[in-house]
Amino acid sequence: MARGIPDHKAPAPPGFAWIDEASRLSGRSIETLYKDRAAQRRTGRSNGPWSSSIGRMAAWRKADIDAWLDSQGGPAPDAEMLHNSRPPEPRRTAQVIAASRKPPTWNQIREDVPAPGTPEGAYFHYTPAEAAEWLPFGAHKLRRLAHAREIPYVDNGNRVWFSGMNIRAISEQFTVQPFTKRRS
Structure with a gap:
């Protein structure tokens, strides 16, 4: 557990x-200095500057800090200097961008999605959100029904997808046929 900065009166x-x-x-x-102090008291050696006690308070001689820094090979790192010394980020080429593309998540809707009834849409894999646009269910209910194995779906790596044929089958599954009139 990290210690806070003590309030020195x-x-x-x-x-x-x-x-x-x-x-x-x-x-x-601060936590590292406390750990160094504990190691110094326990073993007589320290990985950091040597500390001492003034009353009941831990204190460090500034000369010891300077000597420790000299033995480390230079001044303490400055966070802003380290940030500014980083090389610029490399430019991302089209191949890198294309390779880093991930499949859509369950709630994303892509552009130019073919209709399930078209030849292109028969084998196209739709996310639940995309399939919900063609069915009378929301994306959440489609995922629930698929996990309960009540409707056909494509299990592609622990994700629920629907092909165009699945969407047509679901639509037919929930189609209510009209009653035929009985003649008496």
């Missing part, structure tokens, strides 16, 4: 820094 003695300033000067998080 008095300023740090000259040449020393409390945890928040030591974190800023060293470039290490």
Whole structure:
């Protein structure tokens, strides 16, 4: 669990820094400095700048922080400098864009979708939202009926799809035929 910044009522003695300033000067998080301090007290060695106690408070000598930074090979990393030093993002080519396209999710409706009754639409795979435009059910009910195996659907990788033939079969399945009149 991360610790918060302690509320120091008095300023740090000259040449020393409390945890928040030591974190800023060293470039290490407050939690990391506390872990380094615990390792220092437990083993006598520390991965970070050496700490000491002033009263009951943890303090770091600024000279120790500077010496530790020198031993690390330079100043603490500056987040803005690191961000600005990144190379620009590569331009995405048409092949990369086409390769990164994903199939539509269950609630997306694509453009230029052929009608289920046409030859192109017979084997076209429709999302439940697209099929709902041709059927008297909403997309959610179509998914529910498909998972209950009450209507025909295409199971393509744990997704529910409907072919044009499925849509026609569902439409016929729920078509109500008129009564014939009985002659008495």
